[in-house]
Amino acid sequence: MLAPLCAAADARAEAAKLAPRPVDDARLAGADAEPGNWLTHGRTWGEQRYSPLAQIDVTNVSELRPAWVYATGETRGHEATPLVVDGVMFVTLPWSIVVALDAATGRELWRHDPEVPRAWGRFACCDVVNRGVAAYQGKIYVGTLDGRLVALDAKSGARVWDVDTIDRSKPYTITGAPRAARGLVFIGNAGAEFGVRGYISAYDAETGALRWRFYTVPGPPGQPREHPELVLAAKTWSPRSTWESGLGGTVWDSLAFDPELDLLYVGVGNASPYPREIRSPGGGDNLFLSSILALRATTGELVWHYQTTPAENWDFTATQHMILADLPIGGRTRRVLMQAPKNGFFYVLDRATGELLSADKYVAVNWASHVDAKTGRPVETGLGEWKRTRFMRPGPAGGHNWHPMAFSPQTGLVYIPIYALAYPFHRDKAFRQTPRRFNTGEDFARMQRAVDGYERSLRFCEPTRLTAWDPLTRERVWQVSHSSEMHGGVLATAGGLVFHGTGGDATLAAYRATDGELLWEAQTPTAVIAAPISYAVRGEQYVAVEIGAGGSAGLNFSLIRYENAGYVAAFKRGGKARLPERRLRAPGSVVAPASTASPETVARGHSLYHQWCMFCHGIGVKSGGLLPDLRFASRATFASWQDIVISGVRAERGMPSFADSLSREDADAIRAYVISQAHRRPTLLERSASWLYDNGACLPARWLAD
Numbered sequence: 225m226l227a228p229l230c231a232a233a234d235a236r237a238e239a240a241k242l243a244p245r246p247v248d249d250a251r252l253a254g255a256d257a258e259p260g261n262w263l264t265h266g267r268t269w270g271e272q273r274y275s276p277l278a279q280i281d282v283t284n285v286s287e288l289r290p291a292w293v294y295a296t297g298e299t300r301g302h303e304a305t306p307l308v309v310d311g312v313m314f315v316t317l318p319w320s321i322v323v324a325l326d327a328a329t330g331r332e333l334w335r336h337d338p339e340v341p342r343a344w345g346r347f348a349c350c351d352v353v354n355r356g357v358a359a360y361q362g363k364i365y366v367g368t369l370d371g372r373l374v375a376l377d378a379k380s381g382a383r384v385w386d387v388d389t390i391d392r393s394k395p396y397t398i399t400g401a402p403r404a405a406r407g408l409v410f411i412g413n414a415g416a417e418f419g420v421r422g423y424i425s426a427y428d429a430e431t432g433a434l435r436w437r438f439y440t441v442p443g444p445p446g447q448p449r450e451h452p453e454l455v456l457a458a459k460t461w462s463p464r465s466t467w468e469s470g471l472g473g474t475v476w477d478s479l480a481f482d483p484e485l486d487l488l489y490v491g492v493g494n495a496s497p498y499p500r501e502i503r504s505p506g507g508g509d510n511l512f513l514s515s516i517l518a519l520r521a522t523t524g525e526l527v528w529h530y531q532t533t534p535a536e537n538w539d540f541t542a543t544q545h546m547i548l549a550d551l552p553i554g555g556r557t558r559r560v561l562m563q564a565p566k567n568g569f570f571y572v573l574d575r576a577t578g579e580l581l582s583a584d585k586y587v588a589v590n591w592a593s594h595v596d597a598k599t600g601r602p603v604e605t606g607l608g609e610w611k612r613t614r615f616m617r618p619g620p621a622g623g624h625n626w627h628p629m630a631f632s633p634q635t636g637l638v639y640i641p642i643y644a645l646a647y648p649f650h651r652d653k654a655f656r657q658t659p660r661r662f663n664t665g666e667d668f669a670r671m672q673r674a675v676d677g678y679e680r681s682l683r684f685c686e687p688t689r690l691t692a693w694d695p696l697t698r699e700r701v702w703q704v705s706h707s708s709e710m711h712g713g714v715l716a717t718a719g720g721l722v723f724h725g726t727g728g729d730a731t732l733a734a735y736r737a738t739d740g741e742l743l744w745e746a747q748t749p750t751a752v753i754a755a756p757i758s759y760a761v762r763g764e765q766y767v768a769v770e771i772g773a774g775g776s777a778g779l780n781f782s783l784i785r786y787e788n789a790g791y792v793a794a795f796k797r798g799g800k801a802r803l804p805e806r807r808l809r810a811p812g813s814v815v816a817p818a819s820t821a822s823p824e825t826v827a828r829g830h831s832l833y834h835q836w837c838m839f840c841h842g843i844g845v846k847s848g849g850l851l852p853d854l855r856f857a858s859r860a861t862f863a864s865w866q867d868i869v870i871s872g873v874r875a876e877r878g879m880p881s882f883a884d885s886l887s888r889e890d891a892d893a894i895r896a897y898v899i900s901q902a903h904r905r906p907t908l909l910e911r912s913a914s915w916l917y918d919n920g921a922c923l924p925a926r927w928l929a930d
């Protein structure tokens with residue numbers, strides 16, 4: 225009789241132990257005093273992504289094995305950073321689903337699906353991803369893909385409140401993680417590629433009431449300015465700007481908070497549309513596009529701003545991860561903010577004043593020669609003027625994208641997951657704002673013709689790299705290179721380690737932080753694009769990461785090698801669990817009906833496909849592998865084409881109806897183009913390029929040097 229009673233008591237005790245204590249400002253400010261937890265997106269408000277745990281170190285990291293693996297049941301991109309609060313892990317999945325797991329065992333405690341209408345996935349430029357939650361005052365906050373901010377009870381997952389943060393007639397999305405401080409929850413949004421007006425909002429953490437909202441770009445002339453900063457901003461825009469495009473400037477990822485300065489740092493995104501000659505003819509800097517804003521956290525008032533790319537012209541967001549640190553510069557300790565935005569320059573700013581301390585190229589850059597130290601402005605070379613086919617470096621994926629970097633106070637180095645890609649911009653000469661589709665001002669059909677045929681021969685070797693950057697000497701210390709366009713975020717630890725995942729090879733690896741020597745590697749079932757974290761339960765250190773390919777690389781320009789699935793995996797020394805076997809994706813076979821359409825119809829379909837379909841199904845109908853490669857679609861799919869594209873019979877599977885945008889004739893033309901691509905034989909040039917690529921040929925990295 226005693227044993228079952230004891231077991232029940234043990235289970236109750238175990239459950240009580242797992243009840244996470246509420247996270248508040250005192251705990252967040254003192255996060256270093258509880259190194260076993262990961263309380264906010266970047267572990268601390270300063271977002272260094274450095275774990276003070278040192279049990280796993282350079283001498284024993286080779287003993288890391290899976291401790292547990294949680295299968296998420298989702299197959300889209302997994303980009304989230306988990307939080308760990310008192311032994312409970314809170315992590316998000318595609319479609320903004322939130323799960324709570326026992327951080328020691330991976331056992332699911334609760335799962336909340338906010339029921340995002342799957343058709344809303346059409347408005348996600350870069351997959352239906354979510355990057356994580358905020359934990360605060362006993363609640364868990366998630367921004368949903370369809371623009372809501374939802375508060376859940378941390379213990380049960382029950383919904384406490386759910387507020388709409390957007391105008392639902394506009395194609396806004398939320399993929400970034402909220403942050404919390406001062407009784408407020410901060411959340412931005414995404415959607416600049418489609419044409420929306422960016423802003424960040426602060427909501428009362430308890431009630432969900434809106435406390436303040438800061439618009440990053442002005443609204444149309446003649447309308448009242450929502451806050452005084454927009455009077456300053458409006459002076460930098462032409463009266464003939466494309467007001468109907470919303471102008472962009474979305475706050476879709478990075479935030480950081482300094483409690484002493486009471487400043488919330490906000491990374492602002494790219495313009496809508498991209499080419500400044502269309503967007504703001506004869507206009508100025510177009511504030512606050514591509515800027516870092518320092519806002520008073522409690523009021524949303526602007527204290528300073530720094531624009532990394534004035535008159536942004538190339539999707540050069542400044543939404544990349546920002547790290548706060550105290551560095552010895554010029555004989556004194558400076559409170560700095562560091563960012564490696566898409567534009568290719570690594571910035572060190574004084575975070576109290578916004579003063580530029582340094583800006584240096586961390587990847588090959590051809591659009592600007594340097595950043596003028598006096599004016600703080602990049603000096604453009606003229607190569608980025610959209611005049612003819614030119615390969616821009618960096619491309620619109622940036623030198624660095626959303627994948628978080630990390631800073632180790634131990635080595636003084638910043639570890640940046642970089643892209644070394646180039647891209648040909650083609651201006652759409654007939655551009656006009658079209659609701660509910662990409663409105664970047666690019667002619668994607670011309671871009672496709674430019675890259676198709678020689679895209680493989682133009683591949684650069686080592687398209688992704690992990691770069692260790694010294695912000696004091698302002699140079700690269702070491703670098704490791706990867707073969708695929710997909711890779712992950714970064715974690716640094718006090719064990720002298722840097723953890724980083726890869727896509728093509730599908731690995732999670734640990735490097736020595738001082739010199740980049742590979743010390744440990746696990747083969748994962750599919751790509752790792754998320755950032756790892758480290759935490760401890762009952763005195764034992766773990767490293768955990770989400771596994772699952774996706775994002776814009778998985779949709780558009782990378783090849784997913786292994787059958788995709790989603791997992792959260794935790795590793796510890798001597799772990800006894802096993803990662804699922806990886807399986808190569810089966811090659812597709814063409815069963816499309818014969819092509820009977822006229823060349824004119826196919827040409828029309830080519831143009832329409834690249835306006836409406838390319839972003840999910842791939843350039844030239846070559847899918848990255850995340851969503852169906854339409855060249856290999858079934859006969860049934862081709863037979864029910866109108867039902868799928870116009871009637872939306874697969875809307876709940878994420879393929880919405882386009883009846884509001886395309887006619888039945890348009891849909892038929894797209895079908896004709898897809899069929900023609902399915903049956904198309906590669907040209908001699910393409911076959912030669914494929915052969916070269918398959919035999920290891922690519923443009924050497926030194927071609928990307930300055």
Ligand code: CA
Nearest residue numbers: 416494539541
């Ligand atoms: Ca963008």
